[in-house]
Every structure is written in C-alpha cells, then in structure tokens.
Amino acid sequence: MNLLITDKEQIYKELTDIDSFLNITMSEEAAEAVQRGNDLAVYVARSGKLLADAKYWLNEAKKTEAMQTLEQTAKMNKVPAKAVNAIIDSLCKEEQYLVDWCERCNRTATHQLSWCVTVISKAKAEMQMSGTYNNRNQRQ
Structure with missing residues (x-):
C-alpha cells in the first residue's frame, strides 16, 4: 500500500502557515468573508489530512516506543500497564503535540x-432590507 503521508517537518511547516492565517482578525466586510471563506475551506481540508498524517506518525512512534519499553520492562520486575502507557505517552510527546495542533x-x-x-448572510440580509438585493436581481 502506497501511503502519501506528509513527513513531520512538513506538517510543522504547514501548520505554522495555517496557524498564522487563522490568527488574522477578519473585518465584517462580505467580500473579505467570501475570500477568507474560500481560503478557510482549503485549510479545513488540508488540516484534516495533516491530522490523519500526524496520527499516523503518533501511532508509528507509539508502536516503536511500546516495543522498546515492553522489552525493557520485561527485563525488570513487573511494571503495571498504566505505568508503561505513561512512559510511552511521554516518549511520544512531539507526535502527540502535532496531533493536538492539527x-x-x-x-x-x-x-x-x-x-x-454568518457575515455573508448578514450582508445579504442588509442588502435585502435596503432593496439593493432585489434591484440587483431584477436587472440580471
């Protein structure tokens, strides 16, 4: 199976770009809302894919860390499963961070x-109330 999994460094880079965009405050102008909405739709889809990829990397790390941790704890005295899971979670903190950020x-x-x-609907309602919307539709 050929998976197109984004590597972790690329996920960090893309999330940084997406996060920067998400931290921009939008005005209540309908034209800006339309443009931003178009961009956001792409970011929703891409961040969903990045989330799946980040979960892949988390599962890979947990699998690797689980095997190593289980081997080490088997050599020692019996260690409770809860303690083993806590160790594995702490060893996979970067991958978990990626998942949380995505x-x-x-x-x-x-x-x-x-x-x-909402902003676009508000603008449409305001145009309807002012008669601009109906006049514009009649001319077309």
Whole structure:
C-alpha cells in the first residue's frame, strides 16, 4: 500500500502557515468573508489530512516506543500497564503535540468558516432590507 503521508517537518511547516492565517482578525466586510471563506475551506481540508498524517506518525512512534519499553520492562520486575502507557505517552510527546495542533487548526478553521457564512448572510440580509438585493436581481 502506497501511503502519501506528509513527513513531520512538513506538517510543522504547514501548520505554522495555517496557524498564522487563522490568527488574522477578519473585518465584517462580505467580500473579505467570501475570500477568507474560500481560503478557510482549503485549510479545513488540508488540516484534516495533516491530522490523519500526524496520527499516523503518533501511532508509528507509539508502536516503536511500546516495543522498546515492553522489552525493557520485561527485563525488570513487573511494571503495571498504566505505568508503561505513561512512559510511552511521554516518549511520544512531539507526535502527540502535532496531533493536538492539527485538531486545533482544523477546529478553528471550521469555526471561522462558519463565521464567514454568518457575515455573508448578514450582508445579504442588509442588502435585502435596503432593496439593493432585489434591484440587483431584477436587472440580471
């Protein structure tokens, strides 16, 4: 199976770019909301893919760390499974961070996209109330 998994360094780079975009405050202008909404739709899709890729890397790291940790603990006295899991989680903190960041970016982009829809709907309602919307539609 040929998986197209984004490498961890590229995930960091893309999340940094996405996060920078998500930290821009949007005005309540409908034209800006349309443009930003288009960009956000792409970021929602991409951050979802990056999330899947980050989970892949987390699972790979846990698999590797689990085997090594289990081998080490087997040589020692019996260690509770909860302690082994805590050790594995701490060894995979960078991969978990990537997963958490991807989830946050995806969730933030989704909420901002909803906000864009709200701004566009508000502008449409204002145009309808002012009669601009109906006049514009009649001319077309």
